[in-house]
Amino acid sequence: MGIDFREVSIVPDETANSAGRVDRSEPQLTGRDDVENETMFYMAGIAAKDRLLSRSRSDHRHSDWDKAVNTALHQYDDDYAMPDEEAEAYCDWLQIRVRHLVVEKWWEHIEGVAKELLRKENLSKTEVEQIVKKANGDQLGLIRDKLGGTTAKG
Numbered sequence: 314m315g316i317d318f319r320e321v322s323i324v325p326d327e328t329a330n331s332a333g334r335v336d337r338s339e340p341q342l343t344g345r346d347d348v349e350n351e352t353m354f355y356m357a358g359i360a361a362k363d364r365l366l367s368r369s370r371s372d373h374r375h376s377d378w379d380k381a382v383n384t385a386l387h388q389y390d391d392d393y394a395m396p397d398e399e400a401e402a403y404c405d406w407l408q409i410r411v412r413h414l415v416v417e418k419w420w421e422h423i424e425g426v427a428k429e430l431l432r433k434e435n436l437s438k439t440e441v442e443q444i445v446k447k448a449n450g451d452q453l454g455l456i457r458d459k460l461g462g463t464t465a466k467g
Contacts, residue, residue, distance in 0.1 A: 316335075316337065316340075316350060316351070316354045317337060317338065317438075318335050318336060318337035318438055318441075319336045319438055320336040320435055320437050320438065321333070321334070321335050321426065321430065321435070321436050321441060322335075322336070322430070322434060322435045322436075323431070323434055323435075324434050324435065330376065333430075335354075342384070348384060348385065351384045352381045352382075352384045352385040352404075352407055353381075353407060353410070355377045355378070355380045355381035355384065356377070356378075356381045356407060356408050356411040356412075357414070357415055357419075358377050359378060359381070359408075359411075360408075360411050360412045360416070361415055363412075364416060364420070381407075382400070382404055385403060385404055385407065386400060421448045422445045422448050425444040425445070425447065425448050426444050426445075429444055
């Protein structure tokens with residue numbers, strides 16, 4: 314998704330009504346890709362929570378959804394408001410896309426980060442990148458094993 318951050322944490326922040334946080338700079342939403350990435354950022358948290366918890370137990374789901382929808386609608390100025398039906402379809406499509414990415418592509422990375430967060434509570438960007446790199450390396454090892462010890466070059 315291309316979201317830059319400094320740190321992730323599972324330490325609750327009661328003042329922000331948050332079960333954890335991603336410490337990052339205020340995003341610069343200068344184009345459609347930026348807006349979609351930011352919207353997907355909020356939706357990824359929802360998708361991960363939904364995978365682990367029943368929807369009824371995911372306390373912060375509603376505020377994340379509101380942030381995602383408000384971000385998605387940011388790409389339109391006051392002169393052109395997205396019709397409700399179009400906005401709903403757009404957000405539904407992004408939600409389906411994110412759910413697929415979280416469940417099919419990123420879950421091993423998410424689990425690795427989550428396990429380390431349970432151990433340390435806070436992780437720097439470098440630590441998260443190392444976890445993801447290790448998970449990617451493990452996946453490459455499985456591919457190598459299936460291909461008889463070699464990797465395809467392209």
